[in-house]
Amino acid sequence: MPQIIKPHDFNYIKEQTYHLINAYQSVNDPRTIATFEGLIEEKINRRLKEKYEKVDLFLEQVMTPSMTKTRADSYLSQLQTEVLPLEQPSDKQIQKCFRKVKKLKIPDISKWELTRYSYLSWTDSGSQKKYMMAPINQQFVGLYGHFEPSIKKGICAVCQHEANVSLFLTTTKAGADGSYTKKGNYICVDSDQCNYQLTSLKGITEFFARYQGK
Known part of the structure; x- marks a missing residue:
């Protein structure tokens, strides 16, 4: 599968992931959490304009109330292999x-x-x-x-x-x-x-x- 995520889009995914973890740590209501998860997924998919298997897998991995920043960073490192590098100028x-x-x-x-x-x-x-x-x-x-x-x-x-x-x-x-x-x-x-x-x-x-x- 070709690399499809641009560096600034990856940073956006990381930022939204950290927002999600903050919600897990501060909100106890399951319905509120489910709504927030849906909002995060919608934001990320809208940014990328298309759905991608590796991004869907990443979201599935991190969307659990027990998620920690350390574990999320590990999943982010795996997702970063899908990032399209900036063109190197001659x-x-x-x-x-x-x-x-x-x-x-x-x-x-x-x-x-x-x-x-x-x-x-x-x-x-x-x-x-x-x-x-x-x-x-x-x-x-x-x-x-x-x-x-x-x-x-x-x-x-x-x-x-x-x-x-x-x-x-x-x-x-x-x-x-x-x-x-x-x-x-x-x-x-x-x-x-x-x-x-x-x-x-x-x-x-x-x-x-x-x-x-x-």
Whole structure:
């Protein structure tokens, strides 16, 4: 069976599974639990748009009031083998995304666990520039900038979850007169964690759209 679950959809399934476990631990009424189980199953099936045998099996495994987070994580690990990894861009694609950057340092993305990523990001330790790439409309686009030094708790513009965030600034061309302006958004300081909790592509798509024309 081909891999059918995208990384952000897997994160959504995991999030809904944890909601279910919280309900098991806090609600005693069997009818309320049955209603909540039906709601969780409906949400997951609606997200995937189709029913899949491996997902149905997973739901059957975790939908029991005695389920614990540890056991659920074990079933989630099995389901993760069905996740379609993010496409690995070639060095040429990466260079095309950052044509204006001289002496671009390209990370070894082949070592990344791409089943956990919806976008790519890395920091050049020398220049302290942060690079971000994402497949938007079926092609990779990129942007780069830097973080302000201060970190705080807040909502990330990319994953749209609460996390340690900092103001990410990038310089964009403002108009035909050649002037430039800085644009900024608060995003996760830890891009790995951002990917791991990203449950929708809406945030990352809108984030990159703000910088079109850079």
